[in-house]
Amino acid sequence: xxxxxxxxxxxxxxxxxxxxxGMIFSWIISExxxxxxxLLQLILPDLGIVDVKNIKKEDTHKQNTVFHGAxxxxxxxxEHGRMYDIEMQVSDEHNLGKRISYYQSYLTQHALEAxxxxxxxxxxxxxxxxxxxxxxxxxxxxxxxxxxKESDLVLDTGEHNxxxxxxxxxxxxxxxxxxxxxxxxxxNVPTSALTCKIADDIVILKTNTQKEGDYMFYELExxxxxxxxxxxxxxxxxxxxxxxxxxxxxxxxxxxxxxxxxxxxxxxxxxxxxxxxLTEGWAKGEKRVVCDMISRLTAxxxxxxxxxxxxxxxxxxxxxxxxxxYDKLFVK
Numbered sequence: 486x487x488x489x490x491x492x493x494x495x496x497x498x499x500x501x502x503x504x505x506x507g508m509i510f511s512w513i514i515s516e517x518x519x520x521x522x523x524l525l526q527l528i529l530p531d532l533g534i535v536d537v538k539n540i541k542k543e544d545t546h547k548q549n550t551v552f553h554g555a556x557x558x559x560x561x562x563x564e565h566g567r568m569y570d571i572e573m574q575v576s577d578e579h580n581l582g583k584r585i586s587y588y589q590s591y592l593t594q595h596a597l598e599a600x601x602x603x604x605x606x607x608x609x610x611x612x613x614x615x616x617x618x619x620x621x622x623x624x625x626x627x628x629x630x631x632x633x634k635e636s637d638l639v640l641d642t643g644e645h646n647x648x649x650x651x652x653x654x655x656x657x658x659x660x661x662x663x664x665x666x667x668x669x670x671x672x673n674v675p676t677s678a679l680t681c682k683i684a685d686d687i688v689i690l691k692t693n694t695q696k697e698g699d700y701m702f703y704e705l706e707x708x709x710x711x712x713x714x715x716x717x718x719x720x721x722x723x724x725x726x727x728x729x730x731x732x733x734x735x736x737x738x739x740x741x742x743x744x745x746x747x748x749x750x751x752x753x754x755x756x757x758x759x760x761x762x763l764t765e766g767w768a769k770g771e772k773r774v775v776c777d778m779i780s781r782l783t784a785x786x787x788x789x790x791x792x793x794x795x796x797x798x799x800x801x802x803x804x805x806x807x808x809x810x811y812d813k814l815f816v817k
Contacts, residue, residue: 491708491709492705494708495701495705495708496701498700499700499701503673503687504669504670505573505575505673507558508699508700508703509690510558510573511558511559512542512690512696513687513690514540514542514558514559514571515540515541515542515559516542517686518537519682520679520682520686521537521561521571522536522537523662524571524679525537525561525563527660527662527663528612528626528647529610529647530660532563532567534563535563536563536564537561537562537564537569538561538562538563538564539560539561539562540559540561541560541561542558542559557570557571557588558572558573559571559572565607566607567607567608567610568595568608568609568610569609569610570588570592570609570610570611570612571614572612572614573614574613574615574616575615575616575790576616576617576789576790577789578783578788578815580815581613581615581619581648584613585613585646585648589609589611589644589646592609592611593609593643593644596608596609596643606643607643608643608644608645609643609644609645610646610647611644611645611646611647612646612648612649613646613647613649614651614667614670615648615649615650615651615652616651616652616670617651617652618652619648620648620650623650623653623654623655624650624653625649625655625656625658625663625664625667626647626648626649626650626658627647627649627650628645628646628648629645629648631644649667649670650667651668652671653667656668662679665677665679665680666679666680669684711782711787711791711795712795714782715782715796718777718778718782772810774800775796775802775807775810776810776814778795778796778800779792779807779810779811780814783811783814783815789811789815793807793811
């Protein structure tokens, strides 16, 4: 019954998957050069990009074949050799800065060929399409640059980072085309030629039985791996956390016992105090278990959404409670 339930969950995920789904996004952009080109032109209009090549999507079953160890949603180059990494990000995992740095490091390794002068290094662009406002300022587009701390001078590193915000309320600062695209990411409602084409291509993609099979295989494999790792992590964390909880419970019990003993009788006070202390200790121990689970699963690369889901399935913690602990651990 468990396997059937997992299969049904994977099938439901396929039926509901839209443009924001990582695999759907990768397929649509990598297999439709015109969409990839127009998207880059909308995001970076000042570059005057006229062509894209070497478009590659993330390989979900093995390391990226272009940059071993790094897995980009979409990698592409333009006619000048400039390199682009385009990522779809639907949940705020509070690590965007370090992730951008990580992806840039892999692009940079290949931006300069052996024997070339540093002035020949091609520019690299990491683009995150976010379904949330990472900086909370309300801008539809954020760009970063390296500034000299002691002045307003900008250091040209050849690295460019663009963070798009689909949750912006005011899109007047960007073109109508980019505004329509970001609104489509947010609402899944196409209102422009580009977004209508994307929506139509997704409908066609969903009729492809090979794509459905690949998606289902990945979903089932991912869910199975997450379940195994979660149970392992949970067992290790629970053993450690509850041991600490028992230790703290005994300590609290002795403390409460002595306190109550002075008031109502040493023997009864110790008994009640130990009971209350152990209860409190076990509660603290379980909280440690959940924190440990969250930390370990996150370190393994699972998203916030996957981690929260796994925690709530194996503990009595609600989604809200697990989210609060996650944010306390990772929101600085």
